[in-house]
Amino acid sequence: MKRIFIGIHALILCTISFGQPNPDAQKYAATITQQDLKENLTIIASDAMEGRETGKRGQKMAAAFLAAYFEDLGLKGPVSGSYYQPVPLFSTGASIVTLKVGTTALTTDEFIFLGSGQTVGEMTLPLVFGGKGSEAELEKLDVNGKAVLVLLEANASIMNNPVLTKLREKGAKLIFGAVEKKEEYTRLSGMARRFMGERLGLKKPESGNISGAIVITAETAGKFFNSTADKLKKAAESKKADKVKPTSISYSINQTVSEVRSENILGFLEGTDKKDEVVVITAHYDHIGISARGEGDKINNGADDDGSGTVGVLAIAKAFVQAKKEGKGPRRSILFMTVTGEEKGLLGSEYYSEHPIFPLDKTVVDLNIDMIGRRDPAHKDSAPYVYVIGSDRLSSELHTLSETTNKTYSNLVFDYLYNAEDHPDRIYYRSDHWNFAKKNIPIIFYFDGVHEDYHRPSDEVDKIEFDLLALRTKNVFHTAWEIANRENRLVVDKK
Ligand SMILES: [Zn+2]
Numbered sequence: 001m002k003r004i005f006i007g008i009h010a011l012i013l014c015t016i017s018f019g020q021p022n023p024d025a026q027k028y029a030a031t032i033t034q035q036d037l038k039e040n041l042t043i044i045a046s047d048a049m050e051g052r053e054t055g056k057r058g059q060k061m062a063a064a065f066l067a068a069y070f071e072d073l074g075l076k077g078p079v080s081g082s083y084y085q086p087v088p089l090f091s092t093g094a095s096i097v098t099l100k101v102g103t104t105a106l107t108t109d110e111f112i113f114l115g116s117g118q119t120v121g122e123m124t125l126p127l128v129f130g131g132k133g134s135e136a137e138l139e140k141l142d143v144n145g146k147a148v149l150v151l152l153e154a155n156a157s158i159m160n161n162p163v164l165t166k167l168r169e170k171g172a173k174l175i176f177g178a179v180e181k182k183e184e185y186t187r188l189s190g191m192a193r194r195f196m197g198e199r200l201g202l203k204k205p206e207s208g209n210i211s212g213a214i215v216i217t218a219e220t221a222g223k224f225f226n227s228t229a230d231k232l233k234k235a236a237e238s239k240k241a242d243k244v245k246p247t248s249i250s251y252s253i254n255q256t257v258s259e260v261r262s263e264n265i266l267g268f269l270e271g272t273d274k275k276d277e278v279v280v281i282t283a284h285y286d287h288i289g290i291s292a293r294g295e296g297d298k299i300n301n302g303a304d305d306d307g308s309g310t311v312g313v314l315a316i317a318k319a320f321v322q323a324k325k326e327g328k329g330p331r332r333s334i335l336f337m338t339v340t341g342e343e344k345g346l347l348g349s350e351y352y353s354e355h356p357i358f359p360l361d362k363t364v365v366d367l368n369i370d371m372i373g374r375r376d377p378a379h380k381d382s383a384p385y386v387y388v389i390g391s392d393r394l395s396s397e398l399h400t401l402s403e404t405t406n407k408t409y410s411n412l413v414f415d416y417l418y419n420a421e422d423h424p425d426r427i428y429y430r431s432d433h434w435n436f437a438k439k440n441i442p443i444i445f446y447f448d449g450v451h452e453d454y455h456r457p458s459d460e461v462d463k464i465e466f467d468l469l470a471l472r473t474k475n476v477f478h479t480a481w482e483i484a485n486r487e488n489r490l491v492v493d494k495k
Helices: 008-017 023-029 034-044 047-052 057-073 135-139 162-169 182-195 218-224 229-237 303-325 347-354 396-410 433-437 466-485
Strands: 084-101 112-114 120-129 147-151 174-179 199-201 213-217 247-269 274-284 332-339 363-369 385-389 413-415 443-447
Touching: 023 303, 023 396, 023 466, 034 047, 034 057, 034 303, 034 466, 047 057, 057 247, 057 303, 084 112, 084 347, 112 182, 147 162, 147 218, 147 229, 162 174, 174 182, 174 218, 182 213, 213 218, 218 229, 247 303, 247 347, 274 303, 274 347, 274 466, 303 332, 303 363, 303 466, 332 347, 332 466, 347 433, 363 433, 363 466, 396 413, 396 466, 433 443, 443 466
Parallel strands: 120 147, 147 174, 174 213, 274 332, 274 363, 363 443, 385 413
Antiparallel strands: 084 199, 084 247, 112 213, 120 247, 247 332, 385 443
16 A cells, blocks of 8 residues: 555545555465474474473573574664674572571471562661551651661552562561461461562562561461460550560571573564664563472473564564565565563563664664464364454554554454553563553564463463464564565654
């Protein structure tokens, strides 16, 4: 639809031609085959890749495969000639080595440290009781520079708890959260073992501060104050927390920080007359590695998450390369980027957005694919579908283009459930596109939903529906084709 018509005929022609498929786009979309996708996914999601955990051997092997694939296609390595963009990370692990109330030391199964802090030798702090941490209770209490203990509501979150945050803001140095039920304590300690170990981040942890909280049972809390769980509870309920006599606590922390090397893998296809503008297509190729616990198969293959998106990007790259070879290359350039560190907190894409290889103000869109090979329970018998997220957040044009393109070529059912701004799962913020959206670059996120094998060793290649994977991949290809070849750059008209 490059040609511009003038006058009344233009309107008629435009109306007629609106939604007419472009035969070139169709021809190259047809090079995206189930067989190709399956062949690549069988490699990417094989047990040999060991679950592709960021910084680990499996991720490096996957990276080598992806870089070789881009090289074979004839894409350029845009990072000073290389396909590898190094993403330097820090791995931080911290444990409380000693914890003593008065002279009595706690055993390691009496507390859970859900946080981090830098190595310190033994420190002693006054410990005060903050009841349930209500506004009124804290007003009566000075927690600045002290350790403070509060009783937590049942099933309260630890990482995102407003009471704990408030205590931190008021200057509490060490925070204890006591849970009433033993079962809850057991559940949290299981969770701590699974999630807390080492944490990866882009920044070296800052010195001094202790983040997070130490979880104990209410029974242990009672002993802290030479009292009982019941008495503390009563004091909290009658708003007499300040009447509980303060005590003191000693602790020491051992923190380990090590550098971890990881990498985004980038392949670049130069455009023609609008080559300075870049369309980015992303999928994360890292996954969660090998499970520490469990019976039998412990390798999290991540066939769907996000092997499916990764092989989708490869197939789209191959189709565009073929088009370019035959003189039908895109007008804008396309950056194919398989991203690391997504599972550790969108780290690879954040790093790219802070250290872009192509200027962000010339980056016109990010089409991000994260899980497109399966169905979720809500769509067991539905026609081919995909969840589309974010298309209307920054650019109305992008949303319209995405809808029109789908109707013209793929006719998938677009499910916008997760696009609702108030959806509790907050999917819009949970994959790599978010780091582009944050920089005001329009994005679309393609997703198949959550299924029973999500983040489990059973996310295997044989569960992938390759016909569906091919259809969704073609849809992303067509959308990219339209964006890369249209006359005007997508307009950002929303904030
Ligand atoms: Zn994912």
